[in-house]
Amino acid sequence: MPIRPPYLLFLGDGDQAKTATGVAYWRPELCAGQLRMPGGSVDLNLPDLSPEQAAARGVKTLLIGVAPHGGQLPEAWTALIVEALQAGLDVAAGLHTRIAGVAEIASAAKAHGRTLFDVRHPDRNFAVASGKRRPGRRLLTVGTDCEVGKMFTALALERELRRRGRDADFRATGQTGIFIAGRGVSVDAVVSDFVAGAAEWLSPANEPDHWDLIEGQGSIFHPAYAGVTLSLIHGSQPDALVLCHDASRRRVVGYEDYPIQPFAVCIDENTRAARLTNPDARLIGMSVNTSTLGSAEASAYLAELEDDLKLPCVDPVRTGVGRLADLLEAWT
Amino acid sequence: MPIRPPYLLFLGDGDQAKTATGVAYWRPELCAGQLRMPGGSVDLNLPDLSPEQAAARGVKTLLIGVAPHGGQLPEAWTALIVEALQAGLDVAAGLHTRIAGVAEIASAAKAHGRTLFDVRHPDRNFAVASGKRRPGRRLLTVGTDCEVGKMFTALALERELRRRGRDADFRATGQTGIFIAGRGVSVDAVVSDFVAGAAEWLSPANEPDHWDLIEGQGSIFHPAYAGVTLSLIHGSQPDALVLCHDASRRRVVGYEDYPIQPFAVCIDENTRAARLTNPDARLIGMSVNTSTLGSAEASAYLAELEDDLKLPCVDPVRTGVGRLADLLEAWT
Numbered sequence: 001m002p003i004r005p006p007y008l009l010f011l012g013d014g015d016q017a018k019t020a021t022g023v024a025y026w027r028p029e030l031c032a033g034q035l036r037m038p039g040g041s042v043d044l045n046l047p048d049l050s051p052e053q054a055a056a057r058g059v060k061t062l063l064i065g066v067a068p069h070g071g072q073l074p075e076a077w078t079a080l081i082v083e084a085l086q087a088g089l090d091v092a093a094g095l096h097t098r099i100a101g102v103a104e105i106a107s108a109a110k111a112h113g114r115t116l117f118d119v120r121h122p123d124r125n126f127a128v129a130s131g132k133r134r135p136g137r138r139l140l141t142v143g144t145d146c147e148v149g150k151m152f153t154a155l156a157l158e159r160e161l162r163r164r165g166r167d168a169d170f171r172a173t174g175q176t177g178i179f180i181a182g183r184g185v186s187v188d189a190v191v192s193d194f195v196a197g198a199a200e201w202l203s204p205a206n207e208p209d210h211w212d213l214i215e216g217q218g219s220i221f222h223p224a225y226a227g228v229t230l231s232l233i234h235g236s237q238p239d240a241l242v243l244c245h246d247a248s249r250r251r252v253v254g255y256e257d258y259p260i261q262p263f264a265v266c267i268d269e270n271t272r273a274a275r276l277t278n279p280d281a282r283l284i285g286m287s288v289n290t291s292t293l294g295s296a297e298a299s300a301y302l303a304e305l306e307d308d309l310k311l312p313c314v315d316p317v318r319t320g321v322g323r324l325a326d327l328l329e330a331w332t
Numbered sequence: 333m334p335i336r337p338p339y340l341l342f343l344g345d346g347d348q349a350k351t352a353t354g355v356a357y358w359r360p361e362l363c364a365g366q367l368r369m370p371g372g373s374v375d376l377n378l379p380d381l382s383p384e385q386a387a388a389r390g391v392k393t394l395l396i397g398v399a400p401h402g403g404q405l406p407e408a409w410t411a412l413i414v415e416a417l418q419a420g421l422d423v424a425a426g427l428h429t430r431i432a433g434v435a436e437i438a439s440a441a442k443a444h445g446r447t448l449f450d451v452r453h454p455d456r457n458f459a460v461a462s463g464k465r466r467p468g469r470r471l472l473t474v475g476t477d478c479e480v481g482k483m484f485t486a487l488a489l490e491r492e493l494r495r496r497g498r499d500a501d502f503r504a505t506g507q508t509g510i511f512i513a514g515r516g517v518s519v520d521a522v523v524s525d526f527v528a529g530a531a532e533w534l535s536p537a538n539e540p541d542h543w544d545l546i547e548g549q550g551s552i553f554h555p556a557y558a559g560v561t562l563s564l565i566h567g568s569q570p571d572a573l574v575l576c577h578d579a580s581r582r583r584v585v586g587y588e589d590y591p592i593q594p595f596a597v598c599i600d601e602n603t604r605a606a607r608l609t610n611p612d613a614r615l616i617g618m619s620v621n622t623s624t625l626g627s628a629e630a631s632a633y634l635a636e637l638e639d640d641l642k643l644p645c646v647d648p649v650r651t652g653v654g655r656l657a658d659l660l661e662a663w664t
Contacts, residue, residue: 131555131587188525192560195524220562223463223609227563228524234555255463258608276590277555 004060005030012066013037019065051084064093092117094175129196136206140238150216199235285312336392337362344398345369351397383416396425424449426507461528468538472570482548531567617644
């Protein structure tokens, strides 16, 4: 069951709210307001609304994307979630602890007939992957590390293909992506035996010229998460891969002993992994976050990369993903 | 908390009981009796004991390794488990459904102060893998497919090294292995983000000349389970890999579109995967189940393989694993 828009975005009490920021960036038309806590410094320039005010304006769901300090749900947050349920809103959370596991919240949801979404916790069982080929075209973003633009690139490609009148769907595999798409599977929370099966379920058989743009996770060179990445590659059976990177990244975040692998190695290994379940898979280009570089520097970086790899290399913010979309439109 | 021996082995009502057979084969000294159901044709030549008789002989735990037809726990099995708890036995099960989730069983365990082990369901949380090198030596068995002798080979190496007076521990990653070792982690049931972390936990830092012999799972060429395998490889940080195979296997079981990969490819890809977290990892030989071949044929098969690969190739039943153990003893 998809999460129902429009949304009221909860921004918490800290100095960032990445998930809400992502939802507001990619789906401004679904964001009716923001809900800030005392002490918080994030402002997405949306109307400040209480749950009651939001409900009166037709909001359907309160989105909780920001995690509290220390992990435990503070009493004030619980009270606010209960208030939202009483006002008639559903509540969708992407926290490690399930809001549905908090007795007060669960009973308020029941009493008011509201739905709770704990998007980090899959609400269904998945079959073991079949490995069988299925129709429809699929692109998966892969990365040199975590947080290098895999979600952003898949969303940018969805937007670009739809702008061109093409049939395309972003497929979300993490909490922010799920809030943006209103549905998806947080694959890193799936029991390991079923991750490839979950990926098959997430990007099912489709029309021959339909593109699924699947949000990648982790990296096949990540010492903790490579298995998740590999299962996602195998289950997605991608026709096309795009390698995402952050131009400032030298080492795997949080793993100082692990350098970012050379791009040629990344391309080779990801392609080889994908070919197990789709022998025609190919890596079509790179998508690089060059935000730490100046404009001229970024252009030179992308040009040099392109010269080295003989593949289109874009920055989805600076150059857009049009050249990658061209390849998908012309796919044979 | 380890499962306490000696064991009473439940053999079910079918014509095989692979888990119990494995436990009786590898740990005969821990198996005090068997418990058969009407209609079952398995006989492990152990004394037939009721739970009461077993308790009187000092048995501590009833092992349920065999799954009922259809998946649901039949009433007769529930009654028997309750009887065992009443008799003072703990109960360890390797079923997909948790016995601790059956109200009658849970309340009997509580009433009699007994412990229930659902070995397919991890009873603890694991940290995300650190990727940090740790002392001690580790061998991981990898395979060309599922069910090709990975557990058997690791156990055979443990037995052989211990026979030689070496410090070595089998590390179990699946239900039968856990019953045999009395502890372990069913890695395929761990949430995907934490599988490499679970593998780090399972084979912790140890004395420099101590060998952990880690039971592999799946195969990195398996369309459904490769991610589990890769996480296990990364978290185990193996110094040595042994490639296991069944000489009669041509295709991945249950996946007719997926041929078994050439051995050279298997060796290359598994070694490369292992070198992410342990740059010194090497594949030291093959362990092949040749039981479908005649004796002369098996010898010729192993000799030819060895000639091709320039690595020792053994059958743990026919030739023993002595030549692989030699390499581990001489490890530098």
